[in-house]
Amino acid sequence: MTTSANEGQFLNMLLKLINAKNTMEIGFYTGYSLLPLAFAIPEDGKILAMDINKENYELGLLVIRKDGVAHKIDFKEGLALPIVDQMIEDYVRYYRDFVLELNEALAVDPGIEICILPVGDGITLAIGSNEGLHFLLILYIKC
Template sequence: MAANGEEQQTQAGRHQEVGHKSLLQSDALYQYILETSVYPREPECMKELRELTAKHPWNIMTTSADEGQFLNMLLKLINAKNTMEIGVYTGYSLLATALAIPEDGKILAMDINRENYELGLPVIEKAGVANKIEFKEGPALPVLDQMIEDGKYHGSYDFIFVDADKDNYINYHKRLIELVKVGGLIGYDNTLWNGSVVAPADAPMRKYVRYYRDFVLELNKALAADPRIEICMLPVGDGITLCRRIK
């Protein structure tokens, strides 16, 4: 009885916890994906980092486990080696990336907050992949500007994951399109922005959802109209738009 009760409580907790992450029609279906395909194959270190992050007050920001699994497979499929991540938080997507790329692979990881990165770092170190990461603390935009000015980073990235300040995504895109290889990928995260992209302007929304909504809408239009890329918007996590540079 006790075990059953406990299990029910865990299920209910998880259901709530994942509710906002899912763009599927039913939370039960999302739970099915997690229980059937994601959790049974989630590496122990990713589970540890996910559970550690769940205790953090800003845990709503973390990449979901199904998206972590997706990123991990995507990176292997494209043989990504030289990668970048903008927006690290405690490092769940970073760890998914670090595990997917080869031993001599690299991730330039940027975040304005080092403290949260350092929270997850012991797990990443224990997994033996911290050597692939170069963490830069601070806003990403000036770093990108510097890289473009340097000239030697042009067309050098296989994969770039953007998961930070949504009001800068267009500014990131202007720079990243030069830094990613022709044939390489940029992934913009949260492009369905809590489903708010289709909500009427006067619909009730959390303050931050409303604030960033227009920026996400503008980005989605700009990406669809950009002839330098092919795009694919996937309802994974909170929506991810993959952009493959073609020229």
């Protein structure tokens, strides 16, 4: 418990200001600093909580359950950095296959005229035409 009550309220306010839904807590300990985050996010929000020590998590969970926010916590035991690295790797691998498959399907589709333009993370533009009707596809993968 190294977070002050004021700090917790400040973090709570910041999360509400940006309408945060998902967040992370690196260094859970007994969850004292996580509580104001859990109260700030919506019912279906999630906190990925990481700590190298699971015993303290289990201790804190008793209190967190009483506060009715335990369902918002996804706890992972271990060093935070490798956990986050693995998540990024999984994310990239997951979407890479999808985007490659999509690009292949668009490339062989006679209804798609030419353009497959990746404009940013998860966004692809394609120009199509079908029986004289031209259209612009904006394919958006929500991250």
